[in-house]
Amino acid sequence: MSSAFEPSMSTSRAPIAGPSLADTLPNINFGFDELRDRMAKFTAKFDAFIEQGRKRVLEERNQFHMNVAELQEDQRMKKKDIEILQLKTNTYQQTMAKEAAETREMQSAIAQLTAQRDRQAAARDALKEQIAATQRDIDARLAAQRAHQARLEAQARFNVPELDFWVTNLCMRIEGAGAEDRLKFVFTHLDEKNWEREAWFELCTGSRDYDVRHCRPKLERDKVERVLERVNETRELATLLKGMRALFVEAMRS
Secondary structure, three states, X not given: OOOOOOOOOOOOOOOOOOOOHHHHOOOOOOOHHHHXXXXXXXXXXXXXXXXXXXXXXXXXXXXXXXXXXXXXXHHHHHHHHXXXXXXXXXXXHHHHHHHHHHHHHHHHHHHHHHHHHHHHHHHHHHHHHHHHHHHHHHHHHHHHHHHHHHHHHHHHHHHHHHHHHHHHHOOEEXXXXXXXXXXXXXXXXXXXXXXXXXXXXXXXXXXXXXEEEEEEOOOOHHHHHHHHHHHHHHOOHHHHHHHHHHHHHHHHHO
16 A cells, blocks of 8 residues: 555656746746835834824823922912911901991990080089079078168167167176177076076077077077077067076076
8 A cells, every 4th residue: 555645646747848937937026125115114203203202292291290280389379369368358357346346335435425415514504503593592692681781780870779778677798709790698687596697698690590509507499499580580689688588587497
């Protein structure tokens, strides 16, 4: 049995004389050199494109980082400006609140001063009215005093003989009491057991109405007041002298 790798008899040919088949094929130029050159140029352009793209991306990234940094700086500055504005706003609000409080205090002080002025004006008007009333009363008193003085001066020429009459008939003498507006009247012949025993009283003439400040022996004040009331009504000295002598006689008998 023959081997499979052995050539069959049918396929074996005798060598043919003449040019070979390869020599008879057309000469085809595929342009490998040109293609290689074009590939090299393309590769160079592609590498240049890649490098430019890488540079552009790097520049864009750097520009982006710069833009981000600028934005962050702007944001920081704006935040700082906002903080400054907020501080100014707070300061302004505090100033406004302080000025409002001061305004309220000034308005309250003005109201108090106005009320005080009104009270003082009312008090001034009342004082003026009181002064006017007092002046009218003083004028009336002065007029009455002048009229009384005129009456006293008109009757002065009759008083001396009358006084001498009562000094004699009432066993009385008149002395000074140590003051210009006081007179001391001393009585005797009051006590039947001792005619020399004395009794006296001091008459105050400094005001319009007569008044008895001191007396010996001591008399009841209400009785003295009744005598003074009659005297101040009548303005007659005889009423005073007779009334006081009667009170002394009564006191010595009791």
